[in-house]
Amino acid sequence: MTGGLRGPAAPPYTLPGRVRARATMWGLGALSLFSIGWFLLGLVHPPAWPIVAWIPVVVSVPVAALACARVSRSAALPAAARSFWRRLSVSMAVLSAGLANGVYDVFTVPGVSLRYTGPLTMVLYLGALLITIWALLGLPIGQRSRRALLTLGLDAGVVMLAAGLFAWHLMLRVAPDVAAATGSSWSTLVVVALCFLEVLTAVKLLLTGAGPLHRGVLAALGMSVVAGAASSALAPFLHAKPYLATTHLGIPLIAFFTGLAVERQLRVSAEPAAAPRRRRRPFSLLPYVAIAATDVLLVISAQESGPELRVIAAGTIAITALVVLRQIVAFYDNASLQDQLSHQATHDTLTRLANRALFTERAEGALTETAGRGVALALIDLDDFKTVNDRLGHAVGDALLVAVADRLSACIRRGDTVARLGGDEFAVLLRDVTAAEADQITERIITTLGTPVAADGHELLVQASIGLVDGVAGMDASELLRRADVAMYTAKERGKSRYVRYAQDMDTRAVEHARLGAELRQALTAGELFLLYQPVVALPGGELSGVEALVRWRHPEHGLVSPAEFIPVAERTGMIVEVGAWVLREACRQMAAW
Incomplete structure (x- = not known):
């Protein structure tokens, strides 16, 4: 009204x-x-x-x-x-x-x-x-x-x-x-x-x-x-x-x-x-100030009474002080445990870097900021990391990941964020950065990772493929990661150990790869794959010593598809394992038939 x-x-x-x-x-x-x-x-x-x-x-x-x-x-x-x-x-x-x-x-x-x-x-x-x-x-x-x-x-x-x-x-x-x-x-x-x-x-x-x-x-x-x-x-x-x-x-x-x-x-x-400041004291001081003031009032009132009441008042104040101190100690213990739980929920346990949840939160915050020159994301995937785990064991692989995390942290500036998104995949969020500065930092990362790493007694050479993308207005964290992922796989296709900046035409290529991956899965069950056998001869006589099995794909609409096109797609989607198993079975069957 x-x-x-x-x-x-x-x-x-x-x-x-x-x-x-x-x-x-x-x-x-x-x-x-x-x-x-x-x-x-x-x-x-x-x-x-x-x-x-x-x-x-x-x-x-x-x-x-x-x-x-x-x-x-x-x-x-x-x-x-x-x-x-x-x-x-x-x-x-x-x-x-x-x-x-x-x-x-x-x-x-x-x-x-x-x-x-x-x-x-x-x-x-x-x-x-x-x-x-x-x-x-x-x-x-x-x-x-x-x-x-x-x-x-x-x-x-x-x-x-x-x-x-x-x-x-x-x-x-x-x-x-x-x-x-x-x-x-x-x-x-x-x-x-x-x-x-x-x-x-x-x-x-x-x-x-x-x-x-x-x-x-x-x-x-x-x-x-x-x-x-x-x-x-x-x-x-x-x-x-x-x-x-x-x-x-x-x-x-x-x-x-x-x-x-x-x-x-x-x-x-x-x-x-302004960003909220972290509260240092895990409890409110006001109730304890009220208790202390009441104790003072009790002391003043007890001065007019006999010695017996004074002793009781002093003992009451002492007991209250001890209980308050014990409670404050418990407050700080609980606050310490809460900080540990909060850190575990937002950080990777192995490398102590930010995890995917914290990285996404910071990326969203950086993309919504109006101040600053720009935001960039470098998505890093270690090349051939699976080989390290398979040949040297997971302990060496974990030590390598920790060493890589330390080197990435040394390459960034104050205010930037390094995160481990999972496995051998890392992300670096660059705030208030120009395109040229983002390129310089990414090049420094590749140079730093190129130095041999000492991991659990082994000297290992680390290579990485990096996808670099700039944040634009209206973009969210998931889209930023998607574009960086597209650029990173483009870097792998171009020979690994390099970085590639995202471009719009990469989306078209990514869609084509996705379609090709779906059709490749159908080709396994439809019998569209076949093997060609290349002879292996012994010198100098030229006697036949074996054959090399080469997989080929006869597409029902596009004809023969080059291995240079579908093998990278199979590696990217994980279908290379199924394709390899099929090749092994087919080659063995053919050898038995011969």
Whole structure:
């Protein structure tokens, strides 16, 4: 219903919008500095014009409300973020109304001090706090598993219970002084509500994350709550100076940090999203800070009791500290195991290189990047690697693969990726590279692999066929690999130990090879293959010593197909084994017939 009443979302903020937000932030900062200076001056001697202290208060909050309203209409923000800023602007507007009513009461109601807070003003203050809490609770926390939600609930319960204990202590100890200083017992409720809002902000920031808001934005808003709570806590210490009000100090600071949050929001929405940083600490620190604060409160309370309660309190704190330390050790052990499992899931166990899954993920990311000069892929297949395994054993073959992986890693630049896709097939993903640079790196790979490799006591000469392809707009990782594969097999057909850059006409040849492979399989069962026998004679007499069996293919449509065409296809598709077995059987049958 209400969605149709709102105007269309404003276009994303450009440079003028950010400049306006920055100017607003600096203006609010100047008002805050003026308020701090005037407050410090009032600590020395009473001010001659009390109304001056209220000017930054009544000016800064409407300015902050207007800034929040402007950012709430930015189309660059998600709907949840716009809703948050819209609610916050309403909260600041209600606070502005409460401040205006408070100033009116101070200068019109006879016999009240500068700290007087009337009933209507108090209702408006509490309304602004409730709207702010509503805005914070409205931020989504993202998709989480049931276990994660349970952990989040337990951590939040620890923090809120600690906050409740401190609020109870505050009500018992400080409430009379706050009521005496402000002239209203409702002021204690405002202080407690500010403390609760501060805790809620910390819980939202450290436990659930910022959601659609940048963490820097929520941190600035958290500082505004801290400034409000800290300034309100100064009230009992100003009992001897009735001409000073903590409102003069706290409200401009709240408005300034709100303006800072708006400026940060516009700045991060105009910048490209940065890669998420890896979280170094495997647990949230906030619940343990709450436990430590509760221990401090326990120590303070135990000082007024007998020695027996003090010993019990000390023992309780010591046991709690040991349990916390044991839990932290368990957290780091679990994090280490998770890192190992994550590494095993994304890396090859033999060579420690990236596996196909991780390579595909990085290739997709590189292809979607708009910055940089280009992306290239070099697909590497070792020539005649099967011979090494068959003649020298798999241990030597594995040692050769590890040595090749090390040499490939030495050839690339920072930011590139080497992966083992399986067997003797490797891939090198080159980021931010030109075609000429990709050629140079590929040539360096061939030169490096051409040096003899020491593998398990054997000196082996490694040769490789490489297919090189450049990434283009709209291409995905599977297409990039397919083109590189086509170019790599073209390199094998041209004599191996070389690299070939992909070209469009190679696809036509690949399709022809695929068709020829399918027809070759049919030729085995249809009797289209036959053998020619070439005599082998002994010199110098010329006596017949044997014959060489040569396979030929008589295609029903194309006639005789050259072995130079179908033998490479058979090798590529793996049918060379079946063709070889057929040749052996047919030659033996013919020899028996002779």
